[in-house]
Amino acid sequence: MGLSTGIVGLPNVGKSTIFNALTAAGALAANYPFATIEPNTGVVAVPDPRLKEIEKIIKTEKLVPAYIEIKDIAGLVAGASQGEGLGNKFLGHIRETDAILHVVRCFSDGDVVHVSGSVDPIRDIEIINLELALADLESAERQLEKNKRSAASSKDPDAAQRAELLAPIVEALQAGKWARTVMGGYDANMLRISRSFGLITTKPVLYVANVDEANPTGEGNPYVAQVRAHAATEGSEMVVISGAIEAEISALESEEEKLDFLSSLGLDESGLSKLTHAAYKLLALQSYFTAGPKEIRAWMIPVGAKAPQAAGVIHTDFEKGFIRAEVYTLDDLKTYKVESAIRAAGKLRSEGKEYVVRDGDIMHFLFNV
Numbered sequence: 001m002g003l004s005t006g007i008v009g010l011p012n013v014g015k016s017t018i019f020n021a022l023t024a025a026g027a028l029a030a031n032y033p034f035a036t037i038e039p040n041t042g043v044v045a046v047p048d049p050r051l052k053e054i055e056k057i058i059k060t061e062k063l064v065p066a067y068i069e070i071k072d073i074a075g076l077v078a079g080a081s082q083g084e085g086l087g088n089k090f091l092g093h094i095r096e097t098d099a100i101l102h103v104v105r106c107f108s109d110g111d112v113v114h115v116s117g118s119v120d121p122i123r124d125i126e127i128i129n130l131e132l133a134l135a136d137l138e139s140a141e142r143q144l145e146k147n148k149r150s151a152a153s154s155k156d157p158d159a160a161q162r163a164e165l166l167a168p169i170v171e172a173l174q175a176g177k178w179a180r181t182v183m184g185g186y187d188a189n190m191l192r193i194s195r196s197f198g199l200i201t202t203k204p205v206l207y208v209a210n211v212d213e214a215n216p217t218g219e220g221n222p223y224v225a226q227v228r229a230h231a232a233t234e235g236s237e238m239v240v241i242s243g244a245i246e247a248e249i250s251a252l253e254s255e256e257e258k259l260d261f262l263s264s265l266g267l268d269e270s271g272l273s274k275l276t277h278a279a280y281k282l283l284a285l286q287s288y289f290t291a292g293p294k295e296i297r298a299w300m301i302p303v304g305a306k307a308p309q310a311a312g313v314i315h316t317d318f319e320k321g322f323i324r325a326e327v328y329t330l331d332d333l334k335t336y337k338v339e340s341a342i343r344a345a346g347k348l349r350s351e352g353k354e355y356v357v358r359d360g361d362i363m364h365f366l367f368n369v
C-alpha cells in the first residue's frame with residue numbers, strides 16, 4: 001500500500017519550500033504568489049531506525065524504507081471555487097490522495113508577502129477549508145442527482161446506498177462544513193464508499209504549522225497554539241516545521257551533520273520524521289519488515305491488518321495463496337543473532353490467517369500460487 005498526500009494552503013505560506021526540503025524534488029520556490037503552477041509530485045522515505053538495527057545483524061544488499069508520496073499544488077485563495085487564482089485548477093490532483101497536508105503560515109517574516117496582509121492562522125485555515133468544501137459541493141450534488149436517478153430507474157441497490165450517503169454530505173458542504181464531519185460513526189464499508197466519491201473533504205487532515213527559524217520548536221508561538229487547538233477540535237493531527245530550517249537541513253550531506261544541526265537548534269527530530277510519524281498516526285498505519293540477503297524492507301500496513309492482508313502489500317499472490325507466516329521480533333533478533341537460533345529457541349512463531357500483525361514484526365510468508 002502506497003500512501004499519498006496532497007499539500008494545500010494559501011499562496012506564499014511555504015508549501016513549496018517544505019515540499020522541496022522534504023523531497024528534494026526541485027519544485028520552484030519563489031517569493032511571489034502562484035510560484036507553483038504545475039503540480040509537483042515527490043516521494044519521501046519514512047525514516048525508520050529499525051531498518052539499520054536489523055541490518056547490523058542480517059547482512060543485506062540494500063535497505064528499502066516505506067514511502068509516502070507528496071503532491072505540491074498552487075496556493076488557493078478566497079473565491080478559488082469561483083475561479084479566483086490558479087489553485088482550484090489543480091485540486092483534481094489531490095482528489096485521489098489519502099490525506100491532506102494543510103500548510104499554515106505561523107512565521108512573521110515581513111519580507112515575505114502574505115496574501116491577506118497579516119499572519120492569522122485561524123482565518124487562513126477557515127478560508128482554505130471553506131474553499132475546499134465549496135469545491136466539493138458541485139461534484140457531490142452532481143453525484144447525488146445521478147445516483148438518485150439510477151436508484152429510481154433501475155432499483156440499483158448500490159446507487160441507492162450511494163445516494164443515501166451523499167445526501168448528508170451535500171447538506172454539510174452546503175453549510176460550508178467538511179464531508180468528514182458527517183462520517184463519524186461510519187463502518188468500514190460506509191467509509192470506503194464515501195471515500196470513493198473523489199471528494200477532498202472526506203480526507204483526514206494533517207496541519208503543518210510553518211514557523212519562524214528563530215524559534216523552530218514553536219514553543220510559546222501563539223499562532224502554533226491556535227493551530228493546535230483548532231486541529232484538536234477537528235480530530236486532525238498537527239506538526240510544527242520551519243520551512244527555512246528544513247531547507248538548510250536538506251542541503252547538509254551526512255546524517256551526522258544533520259543530527260548535530262538539529263540538536264544545536266533544540267530539535268530531536270527532522271521535519272520529515274515528524275511529518276511521516278504524524279501521517280502514520282493520522283491514518284492508523286504501522287510497518288512490518290521482511291529481511292533477507294537481497295533486501296531489508298519496511299512495509300506499510302493498517303493497524304489491525306491480519307497476516308494475509310500484510311502479505312498482499314508485497315504481492316496479491318501472497319495474499320491469495322497465503323499459507324502461513326513465520327514471525328519474530330527485533331528483540332528476538334538482537335538476543336539470538338541468527339534466525340536459526342531464534343527458531344531453535346522456539347521464538348520463531350508460525351502464524352495463520354487470523355494473526356493480527358504487530359508494529360515491527362519481522363515476517364516471512366509461505367504461500368502457493
Ligand SMILES: Nc1nc2c(ncn2[C@@H]2O[C@H](COP(=O)(O)OP(=O)(O)OP(=O)(O)O)[C@@H](O)[C@H]2O)c(=O)[nH]1
Pocket residue numbers: 009010011012013014015016017018028029030031032033034035036073074075076107109112210211212213242243244245
Ligand atoms: N522566513 C521564512 N520564510 C519562509 C519560510 N518558509 C517559506 N518561506 C518563504 O516564503 C516564500 C514563499 O514560499 P513558497 O514555498 O514558494 O510558498 P508556497 O506556499 O509554495 O506559495 P505558492 O506556490 O505561490 O502558493 C519564499 O520566499 C520562502 O523563502 C520560513 O519558514 N521562514
Ligand SMILES: [Mg+2]
Pocket residue numbers: 015016017028029035036073074075
Ligand atoms: Mg508553491
